[in-house]
Amino acid sequence: MQEFIGTGVALITPFKEDLSVDFDALIKLVNFNIENGTNYLVINGTTAESATITAEEKQKIIEVIVKTNNNRLPLVLGVGGNNTLTVVEELKTRDLSNIDGILSVAPYYSKPTQEGFYQHFKAIAEATEKPIILYNVPGRTAKNMDVATTIRLAKDFKNIVGVKEAGNNTQQYLGLIKNKPAGFLVISGDDDLALGVTLAGGSGVISVIGQAYPKEFSTMINHGLEGNNKEGYNIHFKMMDIIDYIFEENNPAGIKTVLQELNICKNEVRLPLVKATHELQSKIANFVSNYK
Template identity: 85%
Template structure:
């Protein structure tokens, strides 16, 4: 699955001041990433505030991104949840003809056993022939999908092609990398750990900060994939502070503040999230000004 190696970005959903979707800003964001080295786009992930997007908005967002992208980059669509039957129904009924892969989050809130994770993703894999990237993010789901479960799924279902691992757990990454099937993708969902993971044999990242600095972040990942660690770490060190800043309060309030400083979209978010604090906005503004 070469199309999912490198830098994917988890696109935000830009909002106007009245909290309607800002489709002009979304088009601007998509083109900005395509023009600056991003390898693939992820639609309707956590960073898109998918929990507060209506079904009608989601469909329009997909259509706008598909049209704007115009087949230039692979597209990955977030389809997941803790109602397995609903996830399966969406995969069977949604038009996925323009979608290259599915990102499916581990069931949240319900806290299934490892067998529950397996049976959930078994049902997901059997509902579509699209490539599936599992998404393990225990900080949001309240339960870790253990490496043994991920690797069991990888071996049992040919269309489960990778995992976006976002537990900020270096040892778990190494366990997956050590034991994975040869072509199975270990994709970092941790912007702070991704370079080390890539150098250890990972396939890159689905990034939050990458959509704001696609040129620099994509270059870092490409250098990491080539094993050019010194040049890659030079970029990593320059970006360490901003990665910390964007996750200091909540995601995507931080990244939307960065994108506002870059004149790409406003920093509006929907409740229960709130905008970045004045102090954080100032730190981000200072970084963006100096980074330019």
Template identity: 80%
Template sequence: MQKFVGMGVALVTPFNNDSSVDFEALKKLVTYNIDNGTDYLVINGTTGESATITKEEKQQIIDTIVATNNNRLPLVLGIGGNNTLEVVKELQTRDLSKIDGILSVAPYYSKPTQEGFYQHYKAIAEATEKPIILYNVPGRTAKNMEPATTLRLAKDFNNIVAVKEAGNNQQQYNSLLKDKPADFLVISGDDDLALGVALAGGSGVISVIGQAFPVEFSKMIQLGLEGKNKEAYAIHFKLMDVIDYIFEENNPAGIKTVLQELGICANNVRLPLVKASEGLHSKIADFVKNF
């Protein structure tokens, strides 16, 4: 699954001032990433505010990105949730002909056991032939999918090809890297840990900050994959502050503020999220100005 090695970006969904989707800004963001070194695009993930996107909007967003991308980069689509039957139904009914892989978040709110995680993903794997990237983000789902469960799934289903691990836990990354099947990808979902994961044997990152600084972040990840830690860390240190800033209040308010300062899209978010505070906006603006 070389198409998911390197830097993927979890695209934001730009909004107009009236909270409608800004499709022109979305096209601009996609083109900016294609032109500046991003390896693949992730649609309708957490950073895309998937929790507040309607079904109709989701299809319009997919159509816009597919058309703008025009087969240039691999596309990963977020299809997940805590209603297993609904996730399976979407996988079986949505047109996935232009989609290269599925990112499926661990069931949130329900707090399943490890066996519950396994059975949820088993149903998903059996519902599609598309490559599946598991997505473990316990800070949002309220329950950690343990490495043993992830590795059990990796060994039992050929189309479960990767995990986006976002527990901000280096030891959990190491457990996955130590025992994973040779062809299974461990992808960082933590921008601050992504380089260390790449250097330790991971396959790259699905990044938030990368969509704003694709040249630099993708270069850092590539250097990490090549084991060139000194050169890679030089880039990491340049980006450290802004990575902290974008997660200081909420995601994606932070990254949308960066993108606004770069002239790519407005910093509008949908409730219950709110825009970055004036203090945070000021710090981000200073960073972008001096980068």
């Protein structure tokens, strides 16, 4: 699964002021990332505000990204939820011919047991032949998928190829890296821990900030993959503040503010999310204008 090593980015969904999808801005964002070192693109993950995207919009977003990408980078599609049967149905009925992998978030709100996690992802793995990256994000789903459950799934299903781990828990990352089967990808879902995880034996990152600074972030992760500790941390320290800022209020309001400062898209988000406060926008604007 070499195509999912390095820097993937969880693409935002740009909106116009009327909150319709801004496809021109999306095309601009995709090209910007392809041309500046991003290794693969993640479509319609939670950073894309997938909870407030209609089925029709999702289909058009996929079509526009596939066309813009034109087979230049691998594409990962977010297909997940807390209704297992609905997720399975989408995987069986959606045209995935241009999609290289699936990112599937752990069931949110339902708070399943570890056996529930296992059975959920077992059903998903059996519904498609596409490579699947599990997504564990307990801060959003209200329940952690344990290391043992992830490793069990990795060993039992050949198309479960990796996990995007986003528990902001160094010990859990290290447990996954230590116990994973050969070839299984441990991908950081925490921008602030991404370099350390990669240096410890992880496979890189699915990043939020990376889509705004693809050249710098992918260079940092490449240093991590090559074991270049000092060079990697030189970049990490320069980006620490902006990583903190984009998650200070809500995601993706922060990253959309960065992208607005870079003239890629507007900072519009859909309710129940709201734009970054003026205070946060000011901090972000100051960082972007002074970043070298």
